[in-house]
Amino acid sequence: xxxxxxxxxxxxxxxxxxxxxxxxxxxxxxxxxxxxxxxxxxxxxxxxxxxxxxxxxxxxxxxxxxxxxxxxxxxxxxxxxxxxxxxxxxxxxxxxxxxxxxxxxxxxxxxxxxxxxxxxxxxxxxxxxxxxxxxxxxxxxxxxxxxxxxxxxxxxxxxxxxxxxxxxxxxxxxxxxxxxxxxxxxxxxxxxxxxxxxxxxxxxxxxxxxxxxxxxxxxxxxxxxxxxxxxxxxxxxxxxxxxxxxxxxxxxxxxxxxxxxxxxxxxxxxxxxxxxxxxxxxxxxxxxx
Amino acid sequence: xxxxxxxxxxxxxxxxxxxxxxxxxxxxxxxxxxxxxxxxxxxxxxxxxxxxxxxxxxxxxxxxxxxxxxxxxxxxxxxxxxxxxxxxxxxxxxxxxxxxxxxxxxxxxxxxxxxxxxxxxxxxxxxxxxxxxxxxxxxxxxxxxxxxxxxxxxxxxxxxxxxxxxxxxxxxxxxxxxxxxxxxxxxxxxxxxxxxxxxxxxxxxxxxxxxxxxxxxxxxxxxxxxxxxxxxxxxxxxxxxxxxxxxxxxxxxxxxxxxxxxxxxxxxxxxxxxxxxxxxxxxxxxxxxxxxxxxxxxxxxxxxxxxxxxxxxxxxxxxxxxxxxxxxxxxxxxxxxxxxxxxxxxxxxxxxxxxxxxxxxxxxxxxxxxxxxxxxxxxxx
Numbered sequence: 001x002x003x004x005x006x007x008x009x010x011x012x013x014x015x016x017x018x019x020x021x022x023x024x025x026x027x028x029x030x031x032x033x034x035x036x037x038x039x040x041x042x043x044x045x046x047x048x049x050x051x052x053x054x055x056x057x058x059x060x061x062x063x064x065x066x067x068x069x070x071x072x073x074x075x076x077x078x079x080x081x082x083x084x085x086x087x088x089x090x091x092x093x094x095x096x097x098x099x100x101x102x103x104x105x106x107x108x109x110x111x112x113x114x115x116x117x118x119x120x121x122x123x124x125x126x127x128x129x130x131x132x133x134x135x136x137x138x139x140x141x142x143x144x145x146x147x148x149x150x151x152x153x154x155x156x157x158x159x160x161x162x163x164x165x166x167x168x169x170x171x172x173x174x175x176x177x178x179x180x181x182x183x184x185x186x187x188x189x190x191x192x193x194x195x196x197x198x199x200x201x202x203x204x205x206x207x208x209x210x211x212x213x214x215x216x217x218x219x220x221x222x223x224x225x226x227x228x229x230x231x232x233x234x235x236x237x238x239x240x241x242x243x244x245x246x247x248x249x250x251x252x253x254x255x256x257x258x259x260x261x262x263x264x265x266x267x268x269x270x271x272x273x274x275x276x277x278x279x280x281x282x283x284x285x286x287x288x289x
Numbered sequence: 290x291x292x293x294x295x296x297x298x299x300x301x302x303x304x305x306x307x308x309x310x311x312x313x314x315x316x317x318x319x320x321x322x323x324x325x326x327x328x329x330x331x332x333x334x335x336x337x338x339x340x341x342x343x344x345x346x347x348x349x350x351x352x353x354x355x356x357x358x359x360x361x362x363x364x365x366x367x368x369x370x371x372x373x374x375x376x377x378x379x380x381x382x383x384x385x386x387x388x389x390x391x392x393x394x395x396x397x398x399x400x401x402x403x404x405x406x407x408x409x410x411x412x413x414x415x416x417x418x419x420x421x422x423x424x425x426x427x428x429x430x431x432x433x434x435x436x437x438x439x440x441x442x443x444x445x446x447x448x449x450x451x452x453x454x455x456x457x458x459x460x461x462x463x464x465x466x467x468x469x470x471x472x473x474x475x476x477x478x479x480x481x482x483x484x485x486x487x488x489x490x491x492x493x494x495x496x497x498x499x500x501x502x503x504x505x506x507x508x509x510x511x512x513x514x515x516x517x518x519x520x521x522x523x524x525x526x527x528x529x530x531x532x533x534x535x536x537x538x539x540x541x542x543x544x545x546x547x548x549x550x551x552x553x554x555x556x557x558x559x560x561x562x563x564x565x566x567x568x569x570x571x572x573x574x575x576x577x578x579x580x581x582x583x584x585x586x587x588x589x590x591x592x593x594x595x596x597x598x599x600x601x602x603x604x605x606x607x608x609x610x611x612x613x614x615x616x617x618x619x620x621x622x623x624x625x626x627x628x629x630x631x632x633x634x635x636x637x638x639x640x641x642x643x644x645x646x647x648x649x650x651x652x653x654x655x656x657x658x659x660x661x662x663x664x665x666x667x668x669x670x
Contacts, residue, residue: 155549157548161551183397213398237556246536246552246569247548278655
C-alpha cells in the first residue's frame with residue numbers, strides 16, 4: 001500500500017520531447033518508474049529512449065493503458081495539458097511546471113475535483129513511493145528509503161534535505177508528496193492527511209510547510225480534531241520579511257497572515273512536534289514512533 | 290505587478306466603474322492647472338505602490354488651485370515606505386456620506402476567487418476583519434461560470450443596502466469582477482467606494498495587482514503604461530534577468546542555495562546561530578558553474594554583504610558544477626570576504642576535490658555551515 005502512486009501506476013509524460021521532459025522521463029525510467037508513453041503534439045510515432053510518443057493523451061492512454069500523468073509543458077500551455085489528462089481520467093495528474101497563472105490553476109483544480117482526480121502541484125517536485133520504485137516527479141530517488149512515514153512538503157530541495165536526513169537515521173518513507181509552491185495547489189496538507197490516514201503502511205507524518213496562506217493552520221485544526229498518527233513538522237521562513245515573495249509564488253506573508261510563528265503555534269497547539277531545524281526531524285520522529 | 294491608482298482607475302473606467310473627475314500631475318504647476326480645470330475643491334493624492342499613504346501624509350485636500358500646487362509640492366518631495374513619489378492624482382474632493390469596501394482576491398484554501406464587500410469601508414480589509422467582522426460579506430466565484438449579476442445583487446442586499454441602491458452597488462461589484470477576470474487580478478479593490486451626500490457612487494481609490502505569472506497575457510497593458518512591471522534596483526533586475534529569485538534583507542550574510550524552501554530554511558539556520566542574512570538567492574534547479582558564479586556576483590553587488598554561504602542539495606544540480614562556479618567566482622572576481630560552502634548529493638566527491646585543490650573549505654551539514662559562516666562574519670567585524 002501507499003498513497004496515490006503504487007506498483008500499478010503507469011505514467012504518461014506530457015511534453016516528453018522538451019529538454020526537461022526527456023531528462024526526467026529518462027531519470028524516472030532509470031529509477032524504476034513505469035513510464036509507458038509520452039506525448040508531444042506533432043511528434044507522434046517517434047520515441048524517446050524507447051518510450052513511444054503520441055500526439056495526444058487520448059491515443060497514449062488507449063495504446064499503453066496508462067493511469068497517471070506528469071506534465072512538463074511550458075506555463076502558458078500547462079493548464080490545457082492538465083485538462084487533457086483529466087479528460088482521459090488519468091489520476092493523479094502531476095504538474096511540475098512553475099509560473100502557471102492562478103486563474104488557470106483554479107479552473108484545472110476545480111475540474112479535477114468534479115471528476116474525483118487528484119492534481120499534484122503545480123510547481124511541485126512530484127510524488128514518490130520508494131517501496132514500489134515508482135516516482136512521478138523530478139526528485140533524486142536515492143535519498144528516499146522505503147518505510148512507514150508519509151511526507152508532505154511545499155518545497156523541493158528542502159524535502160530532499162529532510163528525506164536524506166531520515167534515510168541516514170534509518171527512517172523510511174511510504175510516499176512523499178510535493179504539494180507545490182503556488183498559492184493554489186491541487187492537494188492541500190489537510191487533504192494529504194486524509195489520504196495518509198487511510199493508508200495502512202503509513203505510521204507517522206512529516207509535514208514541511210513554509211510561510212504564506214494558512215494551509216498549515218488548517219491542517220493543525222484537522223489534526224486537533226483527532227488525527228490518530230504522530231505528526232512532525234518543519235516550517236521554513238521564520239525570518240522571512242512580510243510582503244516579499246520568497247522564491248515560491250505562494251511563499252509570501254500578506255499583512256498578518258502566513259507567518260511561520262502562526263503556523264508553528266497552531267501546529268504545536270494541535271500536539272504536533274515542530275522541528276527548529278531540518279536535522280531535528282528524524283530525532284523527533286524516533287521519539288514519537 | 291502592482292498598478293498605480295491612476296493606472297488602475299483608467300482600467301476601471303473602461304469597465305464602467307465611475308471614478309471622480311481627476312488627472313495625474315508630475316509637477317506642482319501641473320497640479321495647479323489640473324485643479325483649475327476641475328474647478329472645485331480637490332484631493333491631491335500621492336501615486337505610490339504602498340498602502341497607508343494617507344497616514345503617511347500622502348493625501349491632502351485643497352480648496353483652491355494655489356493650495357493644490359502647494360500640496361503637490363509637499364507630496365512630490367516625499368518618500369512613502371521608502372519609495373519616491375513621482376506623480377500625484379488631482380481629483381474632485383467628495384462630500385462623503387458613506388464609505389464602502391469592495392474587493393476581489395484569491396482564496397487559497399477554497400481555490401476560488403472570492404468577492405468581499407462591506408458597507409463599512411475606508412480602512413483596510415484586515416482592520417475591517419478585526420473591527421467589524423460581522424459587516425463583511427463574502428461570496429465565492431464559480432470557477433467555470435464566473436460571477437453573475439444576480440450574485441452581485443444578492444451581495445449588495447447582504448451588505449445591507451436599501452433596495453433603491455441595490456442595482457447601483459451591484460454594478461460596481463460586477464464591474465470589479467470583470468476587471469479581475471480580464472486582468473488576472475491577484476487582488477483588486479475599490480476602497481473606499483464613496484456614497485456622496487448628493488447620492489452619487491464613485492470609486493475614490495483603486496487597487497489592481499496582477500498575477501505575475503499571467504503577465505504574458507497582458508502585453509498590451511504593459512506597453513500602454515510605459516513602465517516596467519516592478520521597481521527594481523540593479524541587483525534585483527539582474528537576478529530577474531537570470532531567472533533567480535532574489536530578496537534583499539537587513540543582515541550581512543548572503544545565502545545562495547538551490548530551491549526556495551531550502552533557501553528560506555538556510556536564512557532561518559543563520560538566524561538560529563545568531564547571524565542575520567542579507568540575501569535570499571535561489572539559483573533554481575540544475576544550476577551550472579556559470580550560473581553559480583553569476584549568483585555569487587549578484588550577491589556581492591549588495592554592499593551589506595560581509596560573508597557568503599552557499600548551501601546546495603544536489604539532485605539535478607551537480608556539486609562539481611557548483612564547486613567550479615565557486616572557484617571561478619573566487620579567482621576571477623577576487624572575492625575577499627569569507628565564503629562557506631556546504632554541498633551534498635550528485636557528484637559530491639568531485640565537487641569536494643575541486644574545492645579542496647582551490648583551498649576552499651566545505652562542510653557537510655547545513656547546521657555546521659550556518660554556524661561557521663556566522664562565526665566568520667563576527668571575526669571579520
